[in-house]
Amino acid sequence: MKRLGIAILFVLLTGSFLGAAEPKPAKPSAKDKCPVCGMFVAKYPDWLAQVVFKDGSHAHFDGAKDMFKYLFNLKKYNPSKKTGDVRAIFVTDYYDLSPINGREAFYVTGSDIYGPMGRELIPFQKEADARGFMKDHKGKTMLKFKEVTLETIKGLD
Numbered sequence: 001m002k003r004l005g006i007a008i009l010f011v012l013l014t015g016s017f018l019g020a021a022e023p024k025p026a027k028p029s030a031k032d033k034c035p036v037c038g039m040f041v042a043k044y045p046d047w048l049a050q051v052v053f054k055d056g057s058h059a060h061f062d063g064a065k066d067m068f069k070y071l072f073n074l075k076k077y078n079p080s081k082k083t084g085d086v087r088a089i090f091v092t093d094y095y096d097l098s099p100i101n102g103r104e105a106f107y108v109t110g111s112d113i114y115g116p117m118g119r120e121l122i123p124f125q126k127e128a129d130a131r132g133f134m135k136d137h138k139g140k141t142m143l144k145f146k147e148v149t150l151e152t153i154k155g156l157d
Contacts, residue, residue, distance in 0.1 A: 036066040091123040106130035110140025
């Protein structure tokens with residue numbers, strides 16, 4: 001009984017109960033393709049985006065634009081999943097090229113920087129970086145995750 005109490009205390013202190021720890025992005029293999037455009041995503045490490053589902057499955061993308069297309073039309077691209085099945089979203093910060101939380105990122109549109117699929121949402125972890133990028137690269141808007149709409153994405157194609 002004492003061991004059970006210690007185990008429960010450990011779980012409460014570490015947050016490790018039922019996978020409560022935030023998942024880490026998986027590195028794409030050379031065979032992983034974007035489910036939206038079919039491009040091999042490992043060729044574009046500076047633009048990687050990823051959706052991780054609660055069951056541990058994931059989808060890789062060659063940029064945030066295709067990731068949003070996927071999320072806006074999950075029924076088309078992954079009919080077995082629902083929006084509520086998404087556990088984590090990762091995008092690549094433009095400046096430090098590290099994976100960041102896609103739901104907390106700042107996205108710049110309308111810049112003179114193009115991704116593998118042309119005009120792109122450019123992700124940043126820090127708002128100040130996004131604002132500086134907008135000045136340096138003629139960005140038109142800065143959006144948070146919830147502000148990105150299907151119309152935003154259509155405007156990039």
